[in-house]
Amino acid sequence: MSGSFYVTTPIYYVNDAPHIGHAYTTVHADVLARWRRLHGDDVLFLTGTDEHGLKIQRAAEERGLTPLEWADTTSARFREAWALIDISNDDFIRTTEPRHRVAVQAFLQQVYDNGFIELATYEGLYCVACEAYYVDDDLVDGLCPIHQRPVESVSEENYFFQLSKFEQPLIEHYEANPEAVQPESKRNEVLGFLRQGLRDFSMSRTSISWGIPLPWDPAHVTYVWYDALINYATAVGFGADPDQFEYRWPVQYHVLAKDILRFHAVYWPAMLMAAGLPLPEHVFAHGYLLVGGEKMSKTSLNNIAPADLVPEFGSDGFRYHFVTDLHFGQDGDFSYEGMVARYNADLANNFGNLASRVLNMAVTYCGGVVPDARAEGPLVAHAAIALDAYESALGELKFDDGFGAVWQLIRDANGYIEDSQPWKTHKAGDAAVTAAVLGDCLEALRIVALLASPLIPRAASALWTRLGLTGAPEDARLPDAAVWGAVATTGNAVEKGESLFPRIDVP
Ligand code: MSP
Numbered sequence: 001m002s003g004s005f006y007v008t009t010p011i012y013y014v015n016d017a018p019h020i021g022h023a024y025t026t027v028h029a030d031v032l033a034r035w036r037r038l039h040g041d042d043v044l045f046l047t048g049t050d051e052h053g054l055k056i057q058r059a060a061e062e063r064g065l066t067p068l069e070w071a072d073t074t075s076a077r078f079r080e081a082w083a084l085i086d087i088s089n090d091d092f093i094r095t096t097e098p099r100h101r102v103a104v105q106a107f108l109q110q111v112y113d114n115g116f117i118e119l120a121t122y123e124g125l126y127c128v129a130c131e132a133y134y135v136d137d138d139l140v141d142g143l144c145p146i147h148q149r150p151v152e153s154v155s156e157e158n159y160f161f162q163l164s165k166f167e168q169p170l171i172e173h174y175e176a177n178p179e180a181v182q183p184e185s186k187r188n189e190v191l192g193f194l195r196q197g198l199r200d201f202s203m204s205r206t207s208i209s210w211g212i213p214l215p216w217d218p219a220h221v222t223y224v225w226y227d228a229l230i231n232y233a234t235a236v237g238f239g240a241d242p243d244q245f246e247y248r249w250p251v252q253y254h255v256l257a258k259d260i261l262r263f264h265a266v267y268w269p270a271m272l273m274a275a276g277l278p279l280p281e282h283v284f285a286h287g288y289l290l291v292g293g294e295k296m297s298k299t300s301l302n303n304i305a306p307a308d309l310v311p312e313f314g315s316d317g318f319r320y321h322f323v324t325d326l327h328f329g330q331d332g333d334f335s336y337e338g339m340v341a342r343y344n345a346d347l348a349n350n351f352g353n354l355a356s357r358v359l360n361m362a363v364t365y366c367g368g369v370v371p372d373a374r375a376e377g378p379l380v381a382h383a384a385i386a387l388d389a390y391e392s393a394l395g396e397l398k399f400d401d402g403f404g405a406v407w408q409l410i411r412d413a414n415g416y417i418e419d420s421q422p423w424k425t426h427k428a429g430d431a432a433v434t435a436a437v438l439g440d441c442l443e444a445l446r447i448v449a450l451l452a453s454p455l456i457p458r459a460a461s462a463l464w465t466r467l468g469l470t471g472a473p474e475d476a477r478l479p480d481a482a483v484w485g486a487v488a489t490t491g492n493a494v495e496k497g498e499s500l501f502p503r504i505d506v507p
Contacts, residue, residue: 468492
């Protein structure tokens with residue numbers, strides 16, 4: 001065991017049904033979690049749902065439900081979506097759970113006792129329809145920009161979090177820890193934002209009831225973002241289990257999209273500093289997925305659910321696409337046509353063909369028994385290069401590069417078969433050469449199955465079994481087990497099996 005590795009996704013709002021944008025983040029975090037498990041880390045992978053605030057209260061009211069009834073239904077849909085695409089989260093947090101209320105109240109009390117929360121009078125403009133505050137510049141012809149209705153002048157007592165006190169400490173933190181916000185372009189954005197200056201913000205509301213009451217003044221409920229961010233501490237026992245919290249905190253990775261980077265790289269670290277707690281090791285903000293191509297161009301991304309794509313592409317096909325299609329960190333288009341093309345090229349052709357050719361030939365030419373893998377075959381160097389590139393790319397969350405290296409090994413093995421033509425050597429009665437080539441290819445496949453397992457766990461596991469290996473790829477340990485010849489396979493029984501990735505033909 002190499003120690004604790006804690007990784008999180010955002011907790012998703014339950015006013016929306018799960019869609020491929022949410023899945024995009026969640027699959028990447030899952031691949032990271034699975035990859036760290038392969039290293040023997042004691043992984044805690046957390047996802048969940050954000051269930052307080054006005055948005056949820058309203059979505060429930062529109063449906064004639066209580067907020068909790070509505071949250072129960074939608075939160076369950078997230079769990080189902082994640083099961084469908086084989087998300088291996090160890091915990092699923094809901095902000096309406098009692099454990100979260102305990103943690104939020106303990107956290108708030110700590111920040112309050114440390115003197116970073118104060119009561120102040122908020123004076124400004126208020127639109128009751130929006131239940132939101134405005135300043136003069138927001139108004140259109142003196143009216144609310146959303147409802148075109150008059151706004152009211154209000155004077156309300158709210159608790160304010162003294163964010164401004166953390167401007168300098170945060171700048172110093174990010175200057176001293178360049179890895180804390182990734183990719184680098186996002187770190188620069190955060191520093192730019194901090195240098196513009198931070199303003200204190202109101203962290204309580206008396207106008208809404210759907211939230212967690214402040215422990216020292218229960219007439220106020222906690223502002224939804226203040227409550228939501230604390231989920232990351234709740235799940236590791238903050239306020240309830242100090243030993244667990246000590247062991248798990250700080251978190252290694254918060255994975256999220258750029259839309260909520262400020263909350264994670266400014267508000268949350270400031271809250272942690274105010275509570276006297278260590279800051280997250282890394283906040284990784286990826287880009288935004290948009291919809292392109294023809295078939296779905298009229299569909300908004302929010303209407304494409306994992307369940308719309310999994311029946312056709314399978315869970316592995318879904319995962320493969322979203323992880324390898326875009327450079328993690330940049331924006332990109334999702335298109336159905338692109339997804340089919342990539343599936344056919346990389347999974348059906350490259351990967352699927354290599355597996356079926358090699359397994360078929362091993363059954364036909366070698367009696368279904370794995371021959372010796374040569375210690376010095378031509379694929380040995382390719383496999384070593386793939387492993388190195390994979391390990392360093394995944395270490396930087398460059399998923400497309402990491403799996404690109406594995407697919408390069410697949411192409412190398414396919415090319416090696418083309419060059420050495422084992423069907424000819426077999427026909428010519430050269431059993432030793434035939435066995436040598438196939439032994440090498442089977443070993444390359446073992447390494448491919450292992451390295452690809454965090455991404456396409458079902459196919460990797462099926463291939464593992466067909467190669468006559470015991471257990472599952474998850475039982476092996478990286479990097480040693482992915483070294484050429486690391487496992488004795490000679491004599492294992494090989495099976496052909498069905499096609500791992502049947503081609504998809506689009507009319
Ligand atoms: N509830 C807050 C997060 C609180 S975390 C303490 C929230 N929820 S959300 O449901 O709106 O989720 C936003 C996140 O969903 C993004 O940061 C990203 O992880 C994911 N995505 C939603 N749409 C997306 C795309 N179109 N593309 C990529 N990621 C997307 O904000």
